[in-house]
Amino acid sequence: xxxxxKKWWKExxxxxxxxxSFKDSNNDGIGDLNGxxxxxxxxxxxxxTLLWICPFxxxxxxxxxxxxxxxxxxxxxxxxxxxxxxLIKEAHQKGLKVIIDFVLNQTxxxxxxxxxxxxxxxxxxxxxxxxxxxxxxxxxxxxxxNWASFFGGSCWEYDKQTEQFYMKIFSKKMPDLNWxxxxxxxxxxxxxxxxxxxGIDGFRADAVAHIGRRKRLSDSTxxxxxxxxxxxxxxxxxxxxxxxxxxxxxxxxxxxxxxxVGEVGGGATPSEAIRYAGVKEGSLSMVFNFDHCxxxxxxxxxxxxxxxxxxxxNLKKVFDKWQRGQYEKAWAPIYWLNHDQPxxxxxxxxxxxxxxxxxxxxxxxxxxxxxxFIYQGEEIGMTNYPFKTIADFNDxxxxxxxxxxxVQNKRSQTEFINKISFxxxxxxxxxxxxxxxxxxxxxxVEPWFKITPDYREVNVKKALESEKSILKHYRKIxxxxxxxxxxxxxxxxxxxxxxxxxPHVYAYLREADKTILTVVNFFDFETLVYLxxxxxxxxxxxxxxxxxxxxxxxKLRSYEAVTYLVEKR
Numbered sequence: 001x002x003x004x005x006k007k008w009w010k011e012x013x014x015x016x017x018x019x020x021s022f023k024d025s026n027n028d029g030i031g032d033l034n035g036x037x038x039x040x041x042x043x044x045x046x047x048x049t050l051l052w053i054c055p056f057x058x059x060x061x062x063x064x065x066x067x068x069x070x071x072x073x074x075x076x077x078x079x080x081x082x083x084x085x086x087l088i089k090e091a092h093q094k095g096l097k098v099i100i101d102f103v104l105n106q107t108x109x110x111x112x113x114x115x116x117x118x119x120x121x122x123x124x125x126x127x128x129x130x131x132x133x134x135x136x137x138x139x140x141x142x143x144x145x146n147w148a149s150f151f152g153g154s155c156w157e158y159d160k161q162t163e164q165f166y167m168k169i170f171s172k173k174m175p176d177l178n179w180x181x182x183x184x185x186x187x188x189x190x191x192x193x194x195x196x197x198x199g200i201d202g203f204r205a206d207a208v209a210h211i212g213r214r215k216r217l218s219d220s221t222x223x224x225x226x227x228x229x230x231x232x233x234x235x236x237x238x239x240x241x242x243x244x245x246x247x248x249x250x251x252x253x254x255x256x257x258x259x260x261v262g263e264v265g266g267g268a269t270p271s272e273a274i275r276y277a278g279v280k281e282g283s284l285s286m287v288f289n290f291d292h293c294x295x296x297x298x299x300x301x302x303x304x305x306x307x308x309x310x311x312x313x314n315l316k317k318v319f320d321k322w323q324r325g326q327y328e329k330a331w332a333p334i335y336w337l338n339h340d341q342p343x344x345x346x347x348x349x350x351x352x353x354x355x356x357x358x359x360x361x362x363x364x365x366x367x368x369x370x371x372x373f374i375y376q377g378e379e380i381g382m383t384n385y386p387f388k389t390i391a392d393f394n395d396x397x398x399x400x401x402x403x404x405x406x407v408q409n410k411r412s413q414t415e416f417i418n419k420i421s422f423x424x425x426x427x428x429x430x431x432x433x434x435x436x437x438x439x440x441x442x443x444x445v446e447p448w449f450k451i452t453p454d455y456r457e458v459n460v461k462k463a464l465e466s467e468k469s470i471l472k473h474y475r476k477i478x479x480x481x482x483x484x485x486x487x488x489x490x491x492x493x494x495x496x497x498x499x500x501x502x503p504h505v506y507a508y509l510r511e512a513d514k515t516i517l518t519v520v521n522f523f524d525f526e527t528l529v530y531l532x533x534x535x536x537x538x539x540x541x542x543x544x545x546x547x548x549x550x551x552x553x554x555k556l557r558s559y560e561a562v563t564y565l566v567e568k569r
Contacts, residue, residue, distance in 0.1 A: 003492075014051075014372060015051055016376060022036060024443035027444045042460070052099050052204050054101050058074070061075075068107050099261070102204065104207060104211055108174065128184050129177060132167070143156040153400060188248075189248060261287065273289060285331060288335065296310045299423065313503055319368070335373040349381065350524055350559070359474075367508075379470055382432075384422070384427040384452075389417065433455040435460065496511065504523050520560070523559070531551040534566040535551075535567055537564070
């Protein structure tokens with residue numbers, strides 16, 4: 001496949017739906033599949049053409065559905081299999097594609113495979129998971145290795161029944177599958193076929209970077225003060241997983257006209273992304289990386305009143321690395337956040353100036369090349385939740401860290417809450433704000449999780465009624481991306497960053513049959529830039545009504561974002 005070969009997923013506009021928090025249709029306080037159906041027209045009007053739906057499989061919900069107990073059953077909290085069929089049918093009728101989260105790395109410990117696996121060492125399902133003997137050090141039984149879990153503590157959990165440890169790089173209720181076992185790979189392929197034959201248009205491959213493991217279980221030599229070493233290279237982006245994915249593509253993916261997007265944490269590089277999704281030999285359509293998600297000081301903040309400061313120079317370097325590093329070699333998604341990151345407005349924007357900063361962020365990202373993915377609530381400028389106590393959190397990873405840092409290590413509870421509030425995944429999982437009614441239009445009963453206090457001002461209804469809103473600016477962005485006059489340039493054109501060393505302005509050119517220049521002031525003050533060599537033909541989009549066309553001395557106001565059609569002088 002050529003990089004320039006037209007595919008529906010290259011020209012798509014994606015929207016991630018965190019199902020549990022999106023829309024409750026039956027007033028039980030939990031978002032559901034029929035809630036998505038109610039909002040299909042809203043999504044279509046926004047300009048979305050592709051829905052990514054987070055897990056809805058049967059699950060004990062230790063990690064909100066990423067702990068699957070049955071891949072072939074819809075969890076009753078979300079609806080039925082018929083509801084899913086109807087959602088797919090109605091979405092397709094409206095011109096919307098549907099991809100679903102495919103949880104590859106682990107199951108729930110309540111999955112029948114694991115229930116069998118832990119019964120005995122010679123059980124037929126024993127090798128579906130990763131079991132190992134512990135070590136005795138100073139008369140005490142310890143884990144097989146010193147590897148850390150992403151959710152805190154060790155990545156090993158002791159099981160008394162057979163006196164061995166099983167690997168779990170996330171929660172202890174989420175044992176890792178053993179992809180080295182061909183029976184596991186065939187079972188997962190069967191699962192994929194089931195959903196593809198039901199009519200879905202592809203998968204977001206969850207935690208795909210971790211399905212390959214080191215055969216030799218040896219301690220990490222990473223230099224760190226932690227007891228368990230956060231050395232993700234012990235089980236992330238290892239060569240063997242590319243063999244597993246190639247087999248999956250040959251047996252399943254290649255048989256359907258689908259999109260597959262992988263989640264590759266663990267410090268993947270552009271060259272590794274090309275191995276995953278290269279136009280020549282890649283097994284996936286594209287992969288998400290997280291490099292751009294933390295280009296600020298949030299990990300250093302310890303007080304909710306401290307200022308979040310964006311490191312734009314670093315952010316631009318990351319964009320440049322991935323945009324140029326993959327161009328013509330692999331396709332890519334572009335996104336600001338997902339269900340695992342803080343809210344964009346609180347992270348890179350300014351809640352005091354939501355329209356200007358939110359529209360700026362939209363223009364900054366979504367005129368780059370790649371397939372856009374918007375996260376629910378991003379289009380209205382939803383903000384982080386003001387967490388006060390550990391009881392405010394739902395995320396199992398936060399609760400695990402609390403036990404380690406506060407309960408065990410006696411760290412200040414206030415300090416822990418203040419610090420984790422900036423980065424917690426729970427920020428993105430608050431209830432979607434549809435209107436200013438009691439429960440934000442999500443439900444007629446109290447929702448399962450928090451509603452942000454500013455929902456009466458920040459909601460879809462108000463955004464639609466306002467003359468200017470982030471939502472309406474996003475609509476204009478997506479309309480331009482789809483416009484036949486600009487699509488060849490904005491979807492397939494080259495990317496060239498300019499003003500690379502300017503700490504306040506992000507500017508880049510897209511070139512194909514036309515030349516399009518986007519210039520954004522990332523901050524809340526005026527700045528002046530000098531852009532030579534181009535003449536403005538017209539302004540395609542601006543978040544101000546009277547943006548200048550004098551590029552040789554361009555004054556940019558607070559969060560001003562302008563996209564120009566230009567020609568070379």
